[in-house]
Amino acid sequence: MNFSESYTFVLEMTVRDYELDYQGIVNNANYLHYMEHTRHEFCASAGLTFAQMHERGIDPVLSHVEIDYFHPLRSDDRFFSCLKIARRGPRFIFIQDLYLADGTPVVKARITVACLENGRLTRGDVLFDAFSKYLTEV
Amino acid sequence: MNFSESYTFVLEMTVRDYELDYQGIVNNANYLHYMEHTRHEFCASAGLTFAQMHERGIDPVLSHVEIDYFHPLRSDDRFFSCLKIARRGPRFIFIQDLYLADGTPVVKARITVACLENGRLTRGDVLFDAFSKYLTEV
Amino acid sequence: MNFSESYTFVLEMTVRDYELDYQGIVNNANYLHYMEHTRHEFCASAGLTFAQMHERGIDPVLSHVEIDYFHPLRSDDRFFSCLKIARRGPRFIFIQDLYLADGTPVVKARITVACLENGRLTRGDVLFDAFSKYLTEV
Amino acid sequence: MNFSESYTFVLEMTVRDYELDYQGIVNNANYLHYMEHTRHEFCASAGLTFAQMHERGIDPVLSHVEIDYFHPLRSDDRFFSCLKIARRGPRFIFIQDLYLADGTPVVKARITVACLENGRLTRGDVLFDAFSKYLTEV
Numbered sequence: 001m002n003f004s005e006s007y008t009f010v011l012e013m014t015v016r017d018y019e020l021d022y023q024g025i026v027n028n029a030n031y032l033h034y035m036e037h038t039r040h041e042f043c044a045s046a047g048l049t050f051a052q053m054h055e056r057g058i059d060p061v062l063s064h065v066e067i068d069y070f071h072p073l074r075s076d077d078r079f080f081s082c083l084k085i086a087r088r089g090p091r092f093i094f095i096q097d098l099y100l101a102d103g104t105p106v107v108k109a110r111i112t113v114a115c116l117e118n119g120r121l122t123r124g125d126v127l128f129d130a131f132s133k134y135l136t137e138v
Numbered sequence: 139m140n141f142s143e144s145y146t147f148v149l150e151m152t153v154r155d156y157e158l159d160y161q162g163i164v165n166n167a168n169y170l171h172y173m174e175h176t177r178h179e180f181c182a183s184a185g186l187t188f189a190q191m192h193e194r195g196i197d198p199v200l201s202h203v204e205i206d207y208f209h210p211l212r213s214d215d216r217f218f219s220c221l222k223i224a225r226r227g228p229r230f231i232f233i234q235d236l237y238l239a240d241g242t243p244v245v246k247a248r249i250t251v252a253c254l255e256n257g258r259l260t261r262g263d264v265l266f267d268a269f270s271k272y273l274t275e276v
Numbered sequence: 277m278n279f280s281e282s283y284t285f286v287l288e289m290t291v292r293d294y295e296l297d298y299q300g301i302v303n304n305a306n307y308l309h310y311m312e313h314t315r316h317e318f319c320a321s322a323g324l325t326f327a328q329m330h331e332r333g334i335d336p337v338l339s340h341v342e343i344d345y346f347h348p349l350r351s352d353d354r355f356f357s358c359l360k361i362a363r364r365g366p367r368f369i370f371i372q373d374l375y376l377a378d379g380t381p382v383v384k385a386r387i388t389v390a391c392l393e394n395g396r397l398t399r400g401d402v403l404f405d406a407f408s409k410y411l412t413e414v
Numbered sequence: 415m416n417f418s419e420s421y422t423f424v425l426e427m428t429v430r431d432y433e434l435d436y437q438g439i440v441n442n443a444n445y446l447h448y449m450e451h452t453r454h455e456f457c458a459s460a461g462l463t464f465a466q467m468h469e470r471g472i473d474p475v476l477s478h479v480e481i482d483y484f485h486p487l488r489s490d491d492r493f494f495s496c497l498k499i500a501r502r503g504p505r506f507i508f509i510q511d512l513y514l515a516d517g518t519p520v521v522k523a524r525i526t527v528a529c530l531e532n533g534r535l536t537r538g539d540v541l542f543d544a545f546s547k548y549l550t551e552v
Binding site: 022023025027028029030032033036050051054059061062063064065066067068069072 | 203
């Protein structure tokens with residue numbers, strides 16, 4: 001499948017065995033790690049790293065997460081971590097879906113991010129400027 | 139606050155510093171770890187450990203997660219991880235809310251769990267028997 | 277066994293199932309998490325939290341680790357995380373041994389910690405003052 | 415630097431921000447994760463995955479670890495995880511050194527691995543056959 005037709009950013013990743021739990025499948029919490037790493041790589045590709053934001057006093061934080069789990073990842077699995085981004089008032093919505101190479105959906109998530117500046121909620125204009133050309137409708 | 143009036147199971151926990159990220163707050167994925175540990179402790183208190191279930195070929199897996207993040211946990215924070223459980227057809231819904239001791243909500247989540255037996259989705263009757271006296275309405 | 281006769285600080289802990297890997301045993305890296313948490317709890321009990329040290333520009337960092345693995349921890353295992361501390365020039369040596377309740381050794385480690393102040397290696401005098409009454413010979 | 419001249423296997427990796435702790439540096443335990451992943455990738459490249467070994471009842475486990483920490487990794491750092499392997503009686507010694515691209519050493523470790531078959535310590539002949547052409551002196 002050509003994921004980059006449907007998503008703004010696609011990161012190919014491989015399961016690391018320490019991410020598996022005693023059931024032999026990736027532990028449920030690690031999908032949030034995969035998605036966080038994908039958001040950070042996307043932001044870096046858009047010219048704005050989280051380290052730079054943090055130094056400027058800007059800290060994006062999660063306000064809401066919804067995840068559907070479809071197909072558990074196992075040892076050696078390669079997968080594609082795909083991302084789209086939209087604006088909802090002062091918040092960002094990241095659509096983050098993971099797939100196997102053959103198109104099997106692994107998880108589908110909707111991650112809502114708010115923007116703190118020096119600890120206070122803001123309209124996130126710095127990020128909107130950086131992301132404006134990537135915003136889609138959801 | 140008396141959390142055990144409103145919830146079936148309450149586990150008191152403390153933030154461990156390795157759970158913090160560079161923002162000085164608990165990383166978003168670790169709340170799923172706290173909640174998984176609370177579900178497992180609840181099941182053990184109900185007489186059914188995950189290790190025992192796994193040996194009998196029964197593997198509960200997450201099918202859907204919704205989390206609202208209200209107040210980030212920081213170093214040294216103590217918190218109460220509270221749980222209620224309900225049935226929704228063949229699935230379990232765990233209501234899992236975390237609070238500071240003064241009642242400040244930290245996260246509120248609704249975790250939907252399906253039950254695999256030897257890799258196939260089942261009606262989860264073994265677990266319903268074990269949990270029947272704990273089931274509430276949601 | 278009475279671990280507090282042989283060690284300065286003892287923390288009772290329980291395995292959390294998300295710490296297990298596909299082999300059904302606690303992943304090797306998590307023992308470093310257990311030991312870090314034990315050091316931080318010890319420091320807090322000695323009146324000096326890592327968060328306070330960090331705010332004052334003091335950051336203890338590991339310089340050397342040696343671990344012997346004797347007996348893998350499994351689901352539901354309770355264990356005792358025991359600690360002694362010694363001085364070696366400008367560094368601290370933490371002797372950190374984990375045991376099952378019956379005295380079976382789990383891991384034995386020697387953790388060498390150096391002290392950075394504002395990013396530079398120091399003699400760690402702030403910590404020596406705080407820990408002086410706990411120092412032992414190794 | 416050309417790391418593949420001095421090591422048997424080299425894996426290029428990038429820090430993921432969830433691996434950082436509140437000090438803004440990679441948490442000490444995560445280096446064991448990096449090294450485990452590198453060993454597993456090396457074994458897969460040698461034709462023997464850990465998942466396959468586990469299905470055949472073979473479980474390599476750590477018996478001893480020594481790590482020297484030289485230079486902490488930070489956000490966005492790329493690094494090279496390098497590996498050599500030697501035999502010491504019935505055990506394997508993995509020499510595992512991490513470097514920045516300019517050759518700055520990050521950590522240097524010596525990981526001793528024993529081989530369990532169906533839970534009992536063995537001479538590890540299956541692994542020696544697989545790794546014989548990679549063995550070096552240490």
